Amino acid sequence: MEPIIEFSNVGLRYGMGPEVLQDVTFRIDRGAFRYIKGPSGAGKSSLLRLLSLGRLPSRGEVRLFGTDVRRIRRSALPGLRRRIGVVFQDFRLIGHLTAIENVLLPLHLAGIESHRNEAHVRELLEWVGLGKRMDAKPSTLSGGEQQRVAIARAVILNPEILVADEPTGSVDDAIGRRLVHLFEQMNAIGTTVIVATHSEDLIRRTPHDVLMLDHGRVTDPGARVAGLEGLEGSAP
């Protein structure tokens, strides 16, 4: 299996601050489902930021889709970013747009708005239980509803990589199971899924490999079978 994500000795600092990620080395194969777990402040969100091309590493090498991200032309980055769906820890819905407009936004940015796509968006919002709240502004939605809009927005373009930061943090168990089920369905059709979470419960219920992070360092890369010996990029 080819790696879709490869980190080698990656360090990240914000501005002049200390390194919040240090010597991070791991790889994730195309089509994998991986949790990222670690205490608060461990650097999970920062790692996801690198994965979603929100930042470039301060040192080391990050390879996405087989390419060193530092060698990618600036003009090619937006196209790559659209192949990665992101659910932010704080949702980041656009307050001026309705729920459905927020989900249509990635299609708009990709220049592929169409009737057929809008029907697809409606279907997706129905499916996450927001059929009746499509035209509501985010400020009138509950935290869990906002989170579901954020997830719908992240998956609408059928991304090759789906990155989710605490995606079940604000929803009840039933909805949480539904969302994880959605992730697994995406994973089943080939999407590489990476989920940062604190939740032991979530990991126990839907078990997948877990990358452990602590104080900015990887304490366990999590690929039980091929991962450890594959660290140097010599997977079968």
Next chain:
Amino acid sequence: MRRVRPLPLGRSGPNRLMPVILAPMAYIATLALAGFLVVQGLVADWRAGMDGVLTVEIPAAADIPTTQARVSAALAALGAHPDVASAEVITAERADRMLQDWVGDAVDLSAFPLPILLDIRLVPGAGEGEAAVQALLQAVPEAEPIRAEAWLEELRGLVDVIELAALGVLALAVAAAVATVIAVSAANFTAWRSVVELLHVMGAEDRFVAGAFQRAALRQAGLGGLVGVGLAAATGLAVAWSLGRVDPLLVDQFALPAWAWWPLALVPVGTALLAMVTARLTVLLALRRLT
């Protein structure tokens, strides 16, 4: 097809202030530019009026026959000169009327021995008529050419000051507008920063984000520019109306030349384009810093 509503970049945040700030600047810029153009038009009118025209004064002698002899000699000398198209006496009646306007009805002009004025039209290409004047002075040494050009040269200093002042005010208004637009664009970008960062991470192309900002800036600044020029036009009309009450001829004198309407019409367009380009550059530079 449902369109994602454009982000309300112009209708909320600092951009809302753009028309309010730019309208007075466009107003000042338009008035300054109009002032400059009016002065240019006046000078051009004067020059055109004087081109190829000379006035010569023949001082009145103690007795009428001598005076008449001087006038005849002058007309003969001028009539013979190839540079002169026509030379005629400004009739006493015409001169009286011109003078009477100045001194008022209380003074009886017929009591004074008035000089005779000759109105000379030069043929095209005769320059300032120096050759003709020389010929005249040989025939009638007492003749005194009235140097309208010299008078205009003295006015030139005043005209230069007025034009420089108008251009200075225009330059200041433009500089202030540029500074304001830069500041408003930066503040606007900051206000929308989290949304911009989100769009950026979602894979928005730079030109998409910059396009949204520059369209909003274009609209807001264009609105400000139109309001400013509209107010300036109202001011101009009010001035013209007041001038017309003093003397309708003054309105013609101070009217803008036809070609001068174009630069004025360009003020709102210039304001809008300025804001658009500034917003675009501000956003593109800021986006470059976002990886």
